[in-house]
Amino acid sequence: MIPVADQRALEVGERQAVRENQLAGFLRALSAVVWKDLSAELRSRELLSAMVVFALLVILVFNFALDLDPATRRQSNITSGVLWVIFTFAGTLGLNRSMAVEKDRGCIDGLLLAPVDRSAIYFGKVLANLIFMLVVEAIVLPVYSLLYNVNLFQAGLLLVTLLGSIGYVAVGTLLATMAVHARTRDVLLPILLFPVVLPVVLSAVKGSTGFLDGLPLNEIRPWLNLLGAYDIIFLAVAFMVFDYVVEE
């Protein structure tokens, strides 16, 4: 007979091991989903090329649509605004394609059959979509800097872009999973997404403008806080709700 104290220690140890196993399984599933998306993309490159070309074309359109003199065009609020319009629309493109592929090829059914927590699938998709969006931003920022002679490589601006992209992709992945089931799938995602993601766009633009203008950090802090709060809230909500969205 094992003494009671040792028995309890064993149980605690077992529970610890089970929890660690679950976490390891979760992370494995998550990285598997990310790796699947990344390697599929590396082979075909259709998503990234579409997003990048689209983004560059939007820069071109803005050049003529907002036909401003060079001094006005380099104002921080115009720069931030144009950048975030580009990211918003290119992001929609990426999200749509990413989830449409899952549904059309039946990948989502395969993923759901796997004995993993559904949230691992959600976070895997979010991470993959985030990586795509960051790659596009990594290309657009230098191109824009060159074309308009403005230095966009400031730590603050990059931080704002990252936080904004996280929020955008967190909600976007959830809504894209729903939109893909509708007949009007391509048009429906922007209709669903844009009203909900406005705090992100607004805060990202104001934050970027603040950093480009060189404002003191405590003036920009509210925008960063808002972005952080939005990211956390919506990652949590999507995590809780994703099960209901994908169940058959």
Added chain:
Amino acid sequence: MEAKPRLLTVLDYITAALFLIAVGLVFLYAPLEAVMGNVQRVFYFHVAAGWVGMLSFLVAAIAGVAYLLRGNRKWDTVGLSAVEIGIVFAFINIVTGSIWARPIWNTWWTWDPRLTTATVMELIYIAYLMLRQGIEDPDRRARFGAVYAIVGFLSVPLTFYSARLFRTIHPVVIGTNDPNAQGQFNMTPKMLQTFMFSLLTFTFIFADLLWHRIRVGRLSEKVEQVRLKTLQ
């Protein structure tokens, strides 16, 4: 077919009476505002309609959570009804606000925080309906509606807060007084009474309409079931 409940008929009459009294209060009892004149009277129904719009959103979000947790389709009907009513009253809010704005701010519209948030809320409502329209499976439609109602509801305070970090020209009637706000006024007791009564009236209107709409929803579901049975 279900008979119309007695209580609903009573509610109809009470609501109609409250509304007539409210109109009377607004035009006869409430004093004339010193600076803005008679156009200020729009305020009583403008804010009440806005209140109903936000209340509808809350009800839709709660119904969404209830549906996801219980799976009972009646919560879906409640959510849909709340959104439909919300669309109408949010629109009334925006239009009456515009009518008020034109003489006071000399513009029909301005992109200040509250107006922006009101527009965003209206767009989320419309997106909700468009989402439902695109999905054919009723269970999936209910689930997606529930999820979007929750996500939309959570985003609105964030939208408002993010826009409120700016200075606004919209009057802050309840809350801190911003001296830069144009059209600011402090409410006298008579105004406050009329205002509270309008809020009460519109809450009754909301409850009445919601009950009616839920009934219509339930009845139409029954019709659908009977139709499917007959076709078989």
